Amino acid sequence: MADPQVVMMLVARLLMWMVATVYFFLESLVLCLIPRSYRRKDIKGNVVLVTGGGSGIGRLMCLKLAARGAVVVTWDVSEAGNEETVRQVQAAGGQCHGYVVDLCDRQAVYAAATRLKQEVGHVDILVNNAGVVTGKNIMESPDDSIQRTFDVNAICHFWTTKAFLGHMLAQNKGHIVTIASMAGKMACSGLVDYCASKYAAVGFHETLQAELKANGKDGVKTTCVCPVVISTGMFQGAESKYFPTLVPDFVAGEVVDAILMNTSTLYLPNYMWLMPLQIMMFPQKSMDMLGEILEMKELMKNFVGRRKTE
Numbered sequence: 001m002a003d004p005q006v007v008m009m010l011v012a013r014l015l016m017w018m019v020a021t022v023y024f025f026l027e028s029l030v031l032c033l034i035p036r037s038y039r040r041k042d043i044k045g046n047v048v049l050v051t052g053g054g055s056g057i058g059r060l061m062c063l064k065l066a067a068r069g070a071v072v073v074t075w076d077v078s079e080a081g082n083e084e085t086v087r088q089v090q091a092a093g094g095q096c097h098g099y100v101v102d103l104c105d106r107q108a109v110y111a112a113a114t115r116l117k118q119e120v121g122h123v124d125i126l127v128n129n130a131g132v133v134t135g136k137n138i139m140e141s142p143d144d145s146i147q148r149t150f151d152v153n154a155i156c157h158f159w160t161t162k163a164f165l166g167h168m169l170a171q172n173k174g175h176i177v178t179i180a181s182m183a184g185k186m187a188c189s190g191l192v193d194y195c196a197s198k199y200a201a202v203g204f205h206e207t208l209q210a211e212l213k214a215n216g217k218d219g220v221k222t223t224c225v226c227p228v229v230i231s232t233g234m235f236q237g238a239e240s241k242y243f244p245t246l247v248p249d250f251v252a253g254e255v256v257d258a259i260l261m262n263t264s265t266l267y268l269p270n271y272m273w274l275m276p277l278q279i280m281m282f283p284q285k286s287m288d289m290l291g292e293i294l295e296m297k298e299l300m301k302n303f304v305g306r307r308k309t310e
């Protein structure tokens, strides 16, 4: 039987936690009322690395971060994509460097990190944004595509983070951003590899956050982003009757604001935070029924994706 003194201590601490939780709720409420312009941190002169910055929301984030005075770096497997991002950022008066990196290649990631540190400097903010999707049922998904999905959407986060976190830890200052997806919070048929890789990305963010706190490194911030479908072309053809398709510029703006305000998790649209809560609280059969009502299996019916259209 547990020591009564230990139990009493636990009860007292749980009571304190409940009081603190009420305070934290009130704090978030008050923060919502404060205009964002007062809550944004200054990133002027910070080196920000955006993976997959050669297209979609990655490119738009590069533009928005550079507009705030950051020295932006894009890592992309597409040389043409990188060049276009660098051109657009420079045309807008910002600083941008592009490196061709295949994030599936661990050694290439470490080599590019060494080059980046020598040529630009230490990374202050790392945005793990690159992503790929197969968009097929599991039995039709080629093994290589499944492997690539995990490498780009989740595994490479370890290599990029390990390459740049050391300097952040030494200073107890920095930011690691994970661009995940609502597919990392709720299941969707036709996306087994993508959902599983995004659940892994969410898990990466949550565990890294816990580890940083446990080691007293709360100056290193973490942000996880979970949007529904965005009209960048990556999910071309996928659509839902009930969830909106987000505009890339809006998403990039919200992500940049989440970084500047040190938001822990950003759901887009905001009300999507209800989904994981329901999944945790409701019986599986109830969630299956909700999935049918929301016609989740229709989402990927007309999917063509980026590779087939471009």
Ligand SMILES: NC(=O)c1ccc[n+]([C@@H]2O[C@H](COP(=O)([O-])OP(=O)(O)OC[C@H]3O[C@@H](n4cnc5c(N)ncnc54)[C@H](O)[C@@H]3O)[C@@H](O)[C@H]2O)c1
Pocket: 051, 052, 053, 054, 055, 056, 057, 058, 075, 076, 077, 078, 081, 101, 102, 103, 104, 128, 129, 130, 131, 132, 152, 179, 180, 181, 182, 226, 227, 228, 229, 230, 231, 232, 233, 234, 235, 306
């Ligand atoms: N588009 C959506 O509907 C949607 C929804 C939720 C989350 N997301 C996530 O947002 C992020 C950005 O998506 P997007 O819509 O801008 O897609 P996108 O296809 O426009 O951009 C992805 C970029 O990643 C790059 N990339 C792919 N594989 C790479 C590799 N091996 N090495 C280096 N770069 C590589 C691509 O070249 C591309 O420039 C992704 O992580 C995606 O999973 C997208």
